[in-house]
Amino acid sequence: MNTLTFTTELDAPAETVFAWHARPGAFQRLAPPWAPVRLESFEGIQEGDRAVIRLGPGPLALRWVAEHHDVIEGRQFCDRQVQGPFAHWNHTHRFEPLDEGRCRLVDQIEYAPPAGTVGAAVSPYFLEPELRRQFAYRHRVTRRDLALHRRYNSDEQSLTIAVSGTSGLVGSQLVPFLTTGGHTVKSLVRSRPVGKDDILWDPKSGTVETDKLEGVDAVIHLAAESVFGLWTAAKKQRIYDSRAAGTRLLAEALATLDDPPDAFVSASAIGYYGDHGTDVVTEESEPRTPGFLTEVCRAWEAATEPAAASDIRTIQARIGVILSPAGGALRLMLPAFWLGLGGRVGAPDQYFPWIALDDVIGGLYHTLWADDLDGPVNLTAPHPSRMDDYARTLGDVLNRPAPLAVPGSLLRSVAGEVATEMALKSARVVPKKLQKSGYDFSYDTLDDALRHLLGRTAETDAPFLIP
Structure with missing residues (x-):
C-alpha cells in the first residue's frame, strides 16, 4: 500500500474551503486540463454519495465509481473506489x-496500483509523478479561485448569472468557477430547455424566454460558431451569423426587461484589430489591414448596442488566443511539439497575444464587479510574446526541441484565408483597461x-510528505 500526502495553507476558513468542495462544479475545476477525465454523474460529498468518472480518451475510457464516507x-470527507482501475x-x-x-488543506491518498507487481514496479516512474502533477495543479486552482471570490x-453575495456557450472551452470552466463560488448559473440554450435553470435562446427562430431573464444580475454571452475548421462559404456565414445575429437577439431581449441585469458581458476577439506589426495595441487602437475576422468582430460588438442603449x-x-491543452490553439500545437517537430509559424517578430484560460475566467469575473468598466476590454496577458519566443518557451516547458519554422x-499556399x-496577423495587444481597473493576473508570463x-x-519536483 502506498500513501501520498499533499498539503497547502490557504487564506480561507476551513468551513469555506469545505463548502467550496461541496458545491457543484468543484470536480470540473480540479480536473487538470491535460488529463482525459470527465464527470459522468455526481451526487455530492455527503455520506454514501457517489461520483462516476470516465478516465481515458473516447471509447477507451475506463469507468471509475467513487463513494464518499x-x-x-x-x-x-473521503472517497473510496468501489469500481475502477x-x-x-x-x-x-x-x-x-x-x-x-x-486553514490547511490536506489531500492524503492511500492506493495500490493496478496490474499487481508490474504496476507496483512502474508506479514510482509513471503513476506517482502524475499524481504529483495533478494535486499540485488542484491546489493552485483551489487557492486562486478562493482568492478571487x-x-x-x-460578503458572499449570491448572484444569478445567465451564461451562453456553457459547453465551450471557456464556458465549461466559467460555470464551475461561478457555482463553486456560491452563485446561481442559468444556461442560455439553443434547443428545448431540459433543466430548471435553462433559458431558451434560439437565434434561428428568433426566440428568447425573456421572462426567465427578469431579475438576473448579469449575463455573460460566449456562444458562437468555432472559427477552427475549413472556411467554406457556409462556414463563414455561420461564424458571422452566430455572433452578429445571436448577440443582437439577446441584447434586444435584455433591453425589453423590466428588471434588467446590471452587466452584459459579450465575448469578442482580438481579431478586431487586424495586423499591427510590432506596435502596441490597446482598446483605443483602430483596426488595420481589416479582413473577415475584423468584419465579424465589428458586427459582433455592434450587436450589443441595444443593451448599452438601455x-x-x-x-x-x-479575448486573445486562449491557452489550454483542453482546446484551442495550444491543443492543436501540442502533438507536433511533443514529437520535437514544433516551431514558430510566420515571421519571428510576429506577436502572439495569448492569455491563460484561468485569466479569461478571472478577467470575466472581474468585469462583473468593476463598475467602471464598459465598452471594449482586452482580455490578453500583459506581455504578448513574439512567435519565436512562444515556440522556444513551449519547447522548453515540454523539454523538447522546437527547431522548425513555417514560412507565412x-x-x-496551404490554408489560404x-x-x-x-x-x-501580428497584434501586440495589451490589457490596458483591465489592468487600470485593478485586475491581478494569475499568469502574466508565458x-x-x-x-x-x-x-x-x-x-x-518537490517530494510529497509521506507520513
Whole structure:
C-alpha cells in the first residue's frame, strides 16, 4: 500500500474551503486540463454519495465509481473506489483550521496500483509523478479561485448569472468557477430547455424566454460558431451569423426587461484589430489591414448596442488566443511539439497575444464587479510574446526541441484565408483597461502560464510528505 500526502495553507476558513468542495462544479475545476477525465454523474460529498468518472480518451475510457464516507461537516470527507482501475484507492480531504481566517488543506491518498507487481514496479516512474502533477495543479486552482471570490465577493453575495456557450472551452470552466463560488448559473440554450435553470435562446427562430431573464444580475454571452475548421462559404456565414445575429437577439431581449441585469458581458476577439506589426495595441487602437475576422468582430460588438442603449453596463471582451491543452490553439500545437517537430509559424517578430484560460475566467469575473468598466476590454496577458519566443518557451516547458519554422508564404499556399486571418496577423495587444481597473493576473508570463496548464511547475519536483 502506498500513501501520498499533499498539503497547502490557504487564506480561507476551513468551513469555506469545505463548502467550496461541496458545491457543484468543484470536480470540473480540479480536473487538470491535460488529463482525459470527465464527470459522468455526481451526487455530492455527503455520506454514501457517489461520483462516476470516465478516465481515458473516447471509447477507451475506463469507468471509475467513487463513494464518499467518513464525512465531518466543515472538516473532512473521503472517497473510496468501489469500481475502477486501482487495486485500492482511498482519498481523504482534510480542512484543518490554523486560525480564524486560515486553514490547511490536506489531500492524503492511500492506493495500490493496478496490474499487481508490474504496476507496483512502474508506479514510482509513471503513476506517482502524475499524481504529483495533478494535486499540485488542484491546489493552485483551489487557492486562486478562493482568492478571487474572497476579493470580489467578501460578503458572499449570491448572484444569478445567465451564461451562453456553457459547453465551450471557456464556458465549461466559467460555470464551475461561478457555482463553486456560491452563485446561481442559468444556461442560455439553443434547443428545448431540459433543466430548471435553462433559458431558451434560439437565434434561428428568433426566440428568447425573456421572462426567465427578469431579475438576473448579469449575463455573460460566449456562444458562437468555432472559427477552427475549413472556411467554406457556409462556414463563414455561420461564424458571422452566430455572433452578429445571436448577440443582437439577446441584447434586444435584455433591453425589453423590466428588471434588467446590471452587466452584459459579450465575448469578442482580438481579431478586431487586424495586423499591427510590432506596435502596441490597446482598446483605443483602430483596426488595420481589416479582413473577415475584423468584419465579424465589428458586427459582433455592434450587436450589443441595444443593451448599452438601455443603460445596461455593456462590455465587449476582446479575448486573445486562449491557452489550454483542453482546446484551442495550444491543443492543436501540442502533438507536433511533443514529437520535437514544433516551431514558430510566420515571421519571428510576429506577436502572439495569448492569455491563460484561468485569466479569461478571472478577467470575466472581474468585469462583473468593476463598475467602471464598459465598452471594449482586452482580455490578453500583459506581455504578448513574439512567435519565436512562444515556440522556444513551449519547447522548453515540454523539454523538447522546437527547431522548425513555417514560412507565412507556405502556410498561405496551404490554408489560404484561414492562415492569413488566424495565424499570420501580428497584434501586440495589451490589457490596458483591465489592468487600470485593478485586475491581478494569475499568469502574466508565458513560461508560468504554460507550466501551470501543462503540469510542469517547480512544485511537481518537490517530494510529497509521506507520513
